[in-house]
Amino acid sequence: QVQLVESGGGLVQAGGSLRLSCAASGRTFGRSAMGWFRQAPGKEREFVAAINWNGGRTYYVDSVKGRFTVSRDNVKNTVYLQMNSLKPEDTAVYYCAAKTDYGLVFNIREYDYWGQGTQVTVSS
DSSP states (O other): EEEEEEEOOOEETOOOOOEEEEEETTTTGGEEEEEEEEEESSSOEEEEEEEOOTTTOOOOGGGGTTTEEEETTTTTTEEEEEEEEEEGOOOEEEEEEEEOOOOOOOOOGGEEOOOOEEEEEEEE
């Protein structure tokens, strides 16, 4: 079993930055693909970013490329999402997810474990 706890959300003005953290428990973090997703009110949950087991490969949805950076620390069992140049359309609940897999995982249906989410609100 893997438990995920997100933190770092909050209210920020457009153009500002936030860093989200996702702390994982369990023994499989070091061989897990991790992903960040978000869900805005009235919309489906969407993929934001993914990182492979050792951080050597990452992938982003086009709308956040150049602004968001996903990283991980396998000693601390934590994955991060650095969000810069935030826009009002980035407002959503952000979730991290895990799957025991050495590759990159983009498909929401493939993830086995989910956190409870953290709210990010960007004001204009």
